[in-house]
Amino acid sequence: MALPPRGRFNPRFNRQPEPEHRINDRIRVPQVRLVGDNVTVGVYPTDEARRIAQQQELDLVEISPNADPPVCKIIDYKKFLYEKKRKEKEMKANAKQSEVKEIRFTPGTDDHDFDFKAKHAETFLKEGNKVKAYVQFKGRAIMFQDRGQLLLLKFAERLADVGMLESMPKMEGKRMLAMFAPKSQKKKA
Structure with missing residues (x-):
């Protein structure tokens, strides 16, 4: 029994990925x-829409396939994809991930x-990060849980x-911890 050829000559590997949007002849709706x-x-x-696009030497791209009729x-099309990727990259750069310090x-x-x-915790919170403060108990210090709780409440x-x-x-093993979230920054008018 012969095995299929491997690598770049195998037809399974040579398939072009489907475009994200239907363009030109791939649009098969009547209107x-x-x-x-x-x-x-x-x-x-x-x-007629395809003919208008060809006259302008541009592509007919299906933007909203679920609308009735599709938009x-x-x-x-290549410029459209470039702009879309650039906007996504920009949005990703602007979306700051908050960390837990x-x-x-x-x-x-x-x-x-x-x-x-x-002071460090204040700067972390002003930057929009959460702060996890904990009191670590070692050995016999576990007997002074009330001190740890007072310390975190003072914090x-x-x-x-x-x-x-x-x-x-609250206690988790040999640690007493408390979580702090930044207050929402309201812009002053």
């Missing part, structure tokens, strides 16, 4: 709603360290201007 530059907007028979636009305390954290960590009070406490401090 389309035509939009675009230098075109009178309206419903046309598909053949088609007369444009340069961690700040660690011990039950015996002194005031200077507390202030230093609180929440300090961050009240820029962030809000999402959940009250």
Whole structure:
């Protein structure tokens, strides 16, 4: 039994990917709603819309296939795809992913360290990130859970201007943690 040829000569691998939109001869509906530059907007028979696109040396591209009748636009398809990719890339760049920043305390954290960590948490919250503050208990320090809770509540009070406490401090294993979310930034008129 002969095996099919491997690599680039195998017809399964030479298939062109289907275009994202139906263009020109791939549009098989009887009527389309035509939009675009230098075109009178309206419903046309598909053949006439295709002829108008050919006269302008552009492509007939199906923009909204689910509409009744489907909406088609007369444009340069490659330029259309380029613009679409560029817009998607721009939107992706503008969409900032918020991160969760961690700040660690011990039950015996002194005031200077507390202030230093609180300033860092304020900058994180102003940047739009969430802050996960936790008190790490080691050895016998687990007996001082009340100190840890007081420390986290004091931390929440300090961050009240820029962030809000999402959940009250709770124990997870040998850690007591609290989550802080940034307050929504309202623009002043």
